[in-house]
Amino acid sequence: MLKDIHPKLPMRNKTVTRDYYINKLGFKEFGNEDYDGYLMVQKDNIQIHFFEFKELNPKENYGQVYVRTDDIDTLYQSFLKKQLSIHPSGHLQVKPWGQKEFAMLDPDNNLLTFGQSI
Known part of the structure; x- marks a missing residue:
């Protein structure tokens, strides 16, 4: 029955x-x-x-999304090429649970983790 999920995350400034x-x-x-x-x-x-959540304190935001991809290496390299900030402990690596992942924070401190099964 279920077919999609669209996470809702807080933002302070829409622009x-x-x-x-x-x-x-x-x-x-x-x-x-x-x-x-x-x-x-x-x-x-x-x-x-x-x-919109204008009063959001990014240091207290625990919004998270896990996005699966079928080409993690290309995605990671494209973000590096654009000089986007990768989370300090979220550089591309293979995790014990069989996923190759990396993570980044958006302007409101929502954690975006990208992963691919290996």
Whole structure:
């Protein structure tokens, strides 16, 4: 029955979040309308939604998304080429649970982990 999931993460500033996901990570805005305080982005088959939370303290934000990919090496290299910041403890590595992963933080401290089964 279940077929998709679209995580909702907090954002303090829609313009900053939109810029990061679209201009840096390569997502596109999803939908035909611009909703006040809400943003939807999509890349390939992945959709992420954001809700406005202006009072969010990034140091207290524990928002996380795990995104599976079928070409982790190319994705990682493309982000490095764009000089995007990789999480200090999240550089590309093989994990004991059989995933090759890397992680990064968005402007609101939402953790984005990208992984591929090996």
